[in-house]
Structure formats: C-alpha cells, structure tokens
Amino acid sequence: MLRQAIERYRRASAQSCRTLSSFPGPMESRRRMGKRHMTAVMSDSRSAASPWSIELPLQPGEWKWEAPTDPGDRIRDGDKFSLRRNIDRLIGWLENPDQDTPTDILVAATAEPRAVEASMASSFQRSLTELHQRLAALDLANADERAVWIACRPFSDHIQHSIRENMITSEDLIIALDPFDSQIKNQLARELLDGIRGRMATQLVRTIYISRSDKEHDRYANGFWKACVNLLREMGTHQFETYFYFFRLAQSIPRKRYKRLSKVLVFDMMAAYVEFQASLPFPHKHSTSHNIILSAAIKHLDRERPQLMWEAVLQILGEKHSGEHLTRLQRQAVMTMSFSPYVSSRECFDMYPCDWTSKDAFLFTKGRLWATRCFQRDSVPYFMHLDVASLDWASMVKDIWSAPETERKILLKHLCRSTIKTGQFRAMAEQLIEKMPWNTRLFREIAIASGNYRKARLLWRLVRDKSGITYMIRCWDWTAWTPYVEAMIKDPDMNIRFIWRVLGLNWGQPNKAAPGRALCGINSQTELLELMARWFLEADHLSERQTLHCIEECLAVYQSIDRTLSPQMILCMVEVTLRDLERGNRGREERLAWMVRLIKKHMGDDEADKVLFQLQGWRWTIENRIQRPEKPTIKLIEDELAMLAKEAVSGDLKDTPLVMIQKPEEMPEDDLSGLDELESLETVIREMRKMDGNSA
Structure with missing residues (x-):
C-alpha cells in the first residue's frame, strides 16, 4: 500500500528531484562529480509544499524545549x-x-514551547503551591509530625530530583530551605516546625553533597549558603533534626564558603549537642548512630586542630554548669569525642572526669573501634548495633575476629587499650573464656595486642584454669611472650618460676618458630635463651647468687636443645662469675673452678689454659694490692682537716656527700649442685696439669 x-506521488509530481551536484558553482560541481547518484528532496527545490515540515531556527538562542513534568503528559x-x-x-x-x-x-499538538528557566520556575512554583494546598487541608494546630511530614515529602522529593538533574536555581533553593509562609509558621508548634524544616534542609544539603562532581565544587551562589547558616541560627529547639542538619551542613559546605560557619557558632552548637545528648536517658538506643553521624562531619568543624574545639566546648560547659550535672556533661563529651578519628585515646582519658563505669567503657570502646577507620565506608559492623546495656564483649570480639588479618590486629590493639584504661579487661576476658573457651588462638592474639605482660599473665591464668597447662603450651607457645620476657625478668614483683612455666621452652616444641609467628626478630628458642641470660645480668633486683642460678638454668635449657653452647651464653656466664674480681675481691673458688671446667668442655683445652692463667694473675694482683692501710698520724689528720675547712670556706664542698670507707662485704659461699665443696682452684689446676702430662 x-x-x-x-x-502515485511520483506520477503526480510535475518537477523531478534535483541532484545534489546541481547547486550553482564550478567548485561545487567538480567536488560532487563522483556523487551524482546521490539524490535528495530539498525544501527549496520545488514549487509544491514538502511532505513534512522541518523548522530550523535561524539563531541558536531560538531553540525551544519543554521540560517533562508529569509521566502521563510525557506518554x-x-x-x-x-x-x-x-x-x-x-x-x-x-x-x-x-x-x-x-x-x-x-504544531498545535505540541505543547507551547517555553524557556528552560521559565519551565523550571513554573515547575517549582507549582510544587510549592501544591505543598501549601496539602498543608492547608490539615489541622496544623493539632497535627502530629507524621502527618505534616507526609504533606511535605512530595515537595522535598521534587526539590531533590531537581538538584540531581541541575534544573533548579539558587533563588529557588533559598525558598526551598524554608517554604512555609507566616500563616503556616504561626499554626505549627515551634518544635514541630524546626523538626520539619531541619529534616527537609538536611535532605536538600545532602543531595547537593552527593550530586557534586568534586567535593569543592560550588554550583550555587554565596547567598544560598548564607541562607543555610541563617536557617541554622533560627532553629533554636534542642532536637536531633537540628544537630543533624548542622552536621550535614558542615560536611557539605564548600571550603571557600566555610567562613560562613564561624568558630563561635560551631563551638556553641557542639556544646548544645552535648547538652542534648546528656538530656537523653543513658544508654540511649540512638547514641551510637548519632555519634557516627557526628564523626563524619567533625573533621569539617575544626579543620586544623579538633582538640582545641573540644577544649573550647568543655570550657563553655564549665561556664554554664557545675556540680554533678557538669560531670555528666563532661562524660557525655568524652563519649562523643571517642568516635572522632582526630582525637587520640590519651586525650579522651585525660578529659574523663571520674571513674569509668562499665556502660561508659563499652560505649567508649565502640567509639574508639569506629575511629580506627578499619571498616568499609558504606558498611557498619555488627557490634556497632549492640545495646550498650548488654555489655556483650563476646559478640564484639567475635565480630572483630572475623575481620581481615591486618584490620583485626589494629582493632584488637584498640580493644585491649580501651578495656585496660577503663578497667574492663578482666570482665572482658572472663566473658570470652566463658563463651569461647576453645579459641586459644584468639586469646594468644589478645595477649600480644594488649602490650601489657600483666594483662597477658592474667589472661593466661584464666585460660589455664579452664583448659589446662598442656593445652596452653601447645596452642599458646613461647613466641607470644617474646615481647614481654625482658620486662618480666626485670620486674621485681615477677616470679622467675612463672616465666619459665609460661615459656615452656623445649617442652616438645621445635626450636624454630612456626612461620609467621616470630616476634621481635627472635626466630628460635636458643636466640631467646641468649637474650634471657643477658637480661638476667641486667636485672638490678637479683642478687649475684640468684643471677648465677638463673644463668645456670638458661645454660641447662640451652644444652637440652643444642649440645654446643654459643659464645654469647659462655660470655654471660663468665661475666657473672668474674663480678667479684671486678670489684677487687678474690672471688669464689668454686665458681671459678666451675667456669674453667665449662670453658674446657665447650671451647677446648687451649682456651681453658688461657682463662686459668689470666685468673691466676688477676687473683695475685688483687692479693698484693689489698693491704691493710696504715693508721694515719695526728699530723696527717690535722692536715686533712685543714684542707677540708679551706675547701668548705671556698664553697667547693657544698652539697658534696662524705663517703665512708668500709671493709668489702664478704659474700657467703655458694653451695652449687654437682660441685665438691672441698675442691679448690689449686686442685683444679693440679688435675689439669696431670691430664696434660698424661696426654704428653
């Protein structure tokens, strides 16, 4: 058909179609010489009217377009x-x-064309008129918040859509911030009016922030941000919608417009927010979510030093309140600060005004874990939704344990630090052992993350009482204690036997550390024993007898692992044995003889002979130097007193203590196991000479 x-149309047409190359001009004819097969129907090439009309504007500014408004109209x-x-x-x-x-x-079927600005303005005005009509249909004096918000929601959705499509001007946005006229404001309660305005303005500002191509991109004029700040000043009621709008505004306002938010306004709003949080029953079910929202905007509130902001907030609270109410406000301020990644835990601990309660400690720990930023931006971990009153430490630790290894170590470290500072570590450990007694690897990681050997010892004893020492040694090996061994050895209150018990060296364990478990660069038990011998020498609270026995135990455990002693172990043994000689005493003959035998066993006869020769010379020198001093004559005493008086007058002896010369203390003889009491150094020398003669 x-x-x-x-x-029929072609037969009725009196004039044929002209080719494209028929346009006048020689250059045009030559250029289109090879394109004579191309034909077209041109609007100016015939006397009759064209089958269809194509109207092109003579000027680009005459393009006309109508913005779609209603889905039915568009269809x-x-x-x-x-x-x-x-x-x-x-x-x-x-x-x-x-x-x-x-x-x-x-042309008649199409809608009348209008300019883009006119269409947008008409659409906004129509939406604003519909908002007023819906509100006029309500009894505003007795309406609740839900009914008013249902009437305002279509207008808010339309404004958000216009912002995303870039179809609204800054002048209309200023009107959209506060679309209510004086009649509506007079009928609505002040608290309800501020709540609805804050809710709508929050969504508007958030949409602007999300639709930006760049964080610092400013699509709207300075007047709009000025209107936003003025609206914040007008909203004087204490409710969460007001502070939520404040946080979103601080997050969304461009840097070059940030001067609109003065520091005085920021400090006053933060102090008011702390007062609002403290007025709620504690623990409040929304305390965590409120503080999470604050943590996203707090970096914008004081871009340079957030600590100064909190000091100013506490100062404002101190000027307005006192007594127990001020203490509660300070506690709430610390709880709010804990969610900020720009405030350290030490600063929070310093500002907490009283003893920590269990609920405060639980909420504070949640805040510090959130402040680590170890979570994805759009995800909130499960433990952040835990009720503060439940004190469910086990669920919190279980959620942390399921995180990747790198994030898990950071979270466990902050968990232990917060619970130790707040005094909740024991309660957390007892709850974990009760609900997860099988996860000894978790307890090992917590002991490492705590950074405190006393807390690690507490956790070890709790797990040992639940699981037994054998299971502990197998799952909680010596590598977990390597960061703490030095501090434990040098602690006067630490039992040395406990150190050997928790290490369990050579108790069916391999000498080398398992892959990925070595800490502090200590890869084997023998390396740890060498360091332990050195640390025993450096422990000031140990007597010489105790130091010698500790080093003997290090030697015994070392020989059970490796038959050949390392030079570092022998050097530690020599140092503790020669301490008497270094102080000018003759030394214990039994100890010297034991040292010579040990050197001969592990280093050979030549080294033993050299050491023996040096010991003989050393002792001979000491015996000849130590002579009874002659009794001073009266003349010498008078000269000494005159010199002292002269120096005292000149001031040289001011604050100089007098030293009393005492007789060197004689230490009791040692009773070393496996060593003959009657054996002396000379006996050892004679035996060695006999052995040398027999070998010759």
Whole structure:
C-alpha cells in the first residue's frame, strides 16, 4: 500500500528531484562529480509544499524545549510524535496530495514551547503551591509530625530530583530551605516546625553533597549558603533534626564558603549537642548512630586542630554548669569525642572526669573501634548495633575476629587499650573464656595486642584454669611472650618460676618458630635463651647468687636443645662469675673452678689454659694490692682537716656527700649442685696439669 502511494506521488509530481551536484558553482560541481547518484528532496527545490515540515531556527538562542513534568503528559506527547502516527499521516497525504500539509496540526499538538528557566520556575512554583494546598487541608494546630511530614515529602522529593538533574536555581533553593509562609509558621508548634524544616534542609544539603562532581565544587551562589547558616541560627529547639542538619551542613559546605560557619557558632552548637545528648536517658538506643553521624562531619568543624574545639566546648560547659550535672556533661563529651578519628585515646582519658563505669567503657570502646577507620565506608559492623546495656564483649570480639588479618590486629590493639584504661579487661576476658573457651588462638592474639605482660599473665591464668597447662603450651607457645620476657625478668614483683612455666621452652616444641609467628626478630628458642641470660645480668633486683642460678638454668635449657653452647651464653656466664674480681675481691673458688671446667668442655683445652692463667694473675694482683692501710698520724689528720675547712670556706664542698670507707662485704659461699665443696682452684689446676702430662 505504501509503495502504491509513493508511485502515485511520483506520477503526480510535475518537477523531478534535483541532484545534489546541481547547486550553482564550478567548485561545487567538480567536488560532487563522483556523487551524482546521490539524490535528495530539498525544501527549496520545488514549487509544491514538502511532505513534512522541518523548522530550523535561524539563531541558536531560538531553540525551544519543554521540560517533562508529569509521566502521563510525557506518554501522551510521545504518542503525538510516534513513528507509526507520522507514517499514517504521510500515507494519508500521499493519497490526497491536494490536502494541505498538516503542519498546523503538528504544531498545535505540541505543547507551547517555553524557556528552560521559565519551565523550571513554573515547575517549582507549582510544587510549592501544591505543598501549601496539602498543608492547608490539615489541622496544623493539632497535627502530629507524621502527618505534616507526609504533606511535605512530595515537595522535598521534587526539590531533590531537581538538584540531581541541575534544573533548579539558587533563588529557588533559598525558598526551598524554608517554604512555609507566616500563616503556616504561626499554626505549627515551634518544635514541630524546626523538626520539619531541619529534616527537609538536611535532605536538600545532602543531595547537593552527593550530586557534586568534586567535593569543592560550588554550583550555587554565596547567598544560598548564607541562607543555610541563617536557617541554622533560627532553629533554636534542642532536637536531633537540628544537630543533624548542622552536621550535614558542615560536611557539605564548600571550603571557600566555610567562613560562613564561624568558630563561635560551631563551638556553641557542639556544646548544645552535648547538652542534648546528656538530656537523653543513658544508654540511649540512638547514641551510637548519632555519634557516627557526628564523626563524619567533625573533621569539617575544626579543620586544623579538633582538640582545641573540644577544649573550647568543655570550657563553655564549665561556664554554664557545675556540680554533678557538669560531670555528666563532661562524660557525655568524652563519649562523643571517642568516635572522632582526630582525637587520640590519651586525650579522651585525660578529659574523663571520674571513674569509668562499665556502660561508659563499652560505649567508649565502640567509639574508639569506629575511629580506627578499619571498616568499609558504606558498611557498619555488627557490634556497632549492640545495646550498650548488654555489655556483650563476646559478640564484639567475635565480630572483630572475623575481620581481615591486618584490620583485626589494629582493632584488637584498640580493644585491649580501651578495656585496660577503663578497667574492663578482666570482665572482658572472663566473658570470652566463658563463651569461647576453645579459641586459644584468639586469646594468644589478645595477649600480644594488649602490650601489657600483666594483662597477658592474667589472661593466661584464666585460660589455664579452664583448659589446662598442656593445652596452653601447645596452642599458646613461647613466641607470644617474646615481647614481654625482658620486662618480666626485670620486674621485681615477677616470679622467675612463672616465666619459665609460661615459656615452656623445649617442652616438645621445635626450636624454630612456626612461620609467621616470630616476634621481635627472635626466630628460635636458643636466640631467646641468649637474650634471657643477658637480661638476667641486667636485672638490678637479683642478687649475684640468684643471677648465677638463673644463668645456670638458661645454660641447662640451652644444652637440652643444642649440645654446643654459643659464645654469647659462655660470655654471660663468665661475666657473672668474674663480678667479684671486678670489684677487687678474690672471688669464689668454686665458681671459678666451675667456669674453667665449662670453658674446657665447650671451647677446648687451649682456651681453658688461657682463662686459668689470666685468673691466676688477676687473683695475685688483687692479693698484693689489698693491704691493710696504715693508721694515719695526728699530723696527717690535722692536715686533712685543714684542707677540708679551706675547701668548705671556698664553697667547693657544698652539697658534696662524705663517703665512708668500709671493709668489702664478704659474700657467703655458694653451695652449687654437682660441685665438691672441698675442691679448690689449686686442685683444679693440679688435675689439669696431670691430664696434660698424661696426654704428653
């Protein structure tokens, strides 16, 4: 049918179509010489009217476009210009070529064109009018918040859509911040009015922040941000919508407009927020979510030093309140600070005004874990939703344990630090052992993350009482204690036997540390024993007898692992044995003889002979130097007193203590196991000489 209509149209046409190369001009003819097969129907190449009308503007500014408003209108307008309808019109005209071109029909069928600005303004005004009509239908004096918000929500959604599509001006946005007229404001309660305005303004500002291509991109004029700050000043009621709007505004305002938020306004709003939080019953079910929202905006509130902001907030609270109420406000301020990644835990501990309660400690720990930023930006971990009153430490630790290894170590470290400072470590450990007694690896990681050997010892004893020493040694090996061994050895209150018990060296354990478990660069038990011998020498609270026995135990355990002693171990043994000689005493003969035998066993006869020769010379020198001093004569005493008086007058002896010369203290003889009491150094020398003669 279409083909027949086209043939009838061609037969009726008196003038044929002209080719594209028929345009005047020699250059044009030559350029299109090879394109004579291309033909087209041109609007100015015939006397008759064209089948369809294409109206192009003479100037680019005359383009006209109507913004779609209603889905039904868009569907109806689409049907007017559908391909099927245009083909039907073309066929009808081809069948009746004498009929006029339906240009007027097409133009009349289209909506009247309007400029973009006019259409946007009309759309905004229409939405604003509908908002006022919906509010007028309500009894505002007795309406609740839900009914008023249902009436305002379509207007808020329309504004957000216009912002995302960039179809609204800054002047309209200023009106959208506070779209209520004086009549509506007079009928609504002040608290309800501020709540609705804060809720709508928060969504508006958040949409602007999300739709930005750049964080510092400022699409709207300075007047809009000024209106935002003025609205914040007008909202004087204490409710969460007000502070939520304040946080979103601080997060969304561009840097170059940040001067609109003065420090005085920021400090006053933060102090008011702390007062609002303290007025709620504690623990409040929304305390965690409120503080999480604050943590996202707090970096914008004081970009340079957040600590100064909190000091100013506490100062404002101290000027307005006193007594127990001030203490509660200070506690609430610390709870709020804990969620900020820009405030350290030490600063929070210093500002806490009283003893920690269990609920405060639980909420504070949640805040410090959130402040580590070890979570994905759009996800909130499960333990953040835990009720503060439940004190469910086990669920918190279980959620942390399921995190990746790197994040898990950071979270465990902050968990232990917070619980230790707040005094909740024992309560947490007892709850974990009760609910997860099988997870000894978790307890080992907590002991390492605590950084405190006393807390690690407490946890070890609790787990030992639950699981037994054998299971502990197998799952909680010596590598977990390597960061604490030095501090434990040098602690006067630490029992040395406990150190050997928790290490369990050579109790069926391999000498080398398991892959990935070595800490502090100590990869084997023998390396740890060498360091332990050195630390025993450096322990000031140990007597010489105790130091010697501790080093003997290090030697015994070392020999049970490796038959050959290392030079470092022998050097530690020599140092503790020669301490008497270094102080000018003759030394214990039994100790010297034991040292010579040990050197001969592990280093050979030559080294033993050299050491023996040096000891003989050393002792001979000491015996000849130590002579009884002659009794001073009266003349010497008088000269000494005169010299002292002269120096005292000149001031040289001011604050100088007098030293009393005492007889060197004689230490009791040692009773070393496995050593003959009657054996002396000379006996050892004779035996060694006999052995040398027999070998010769």
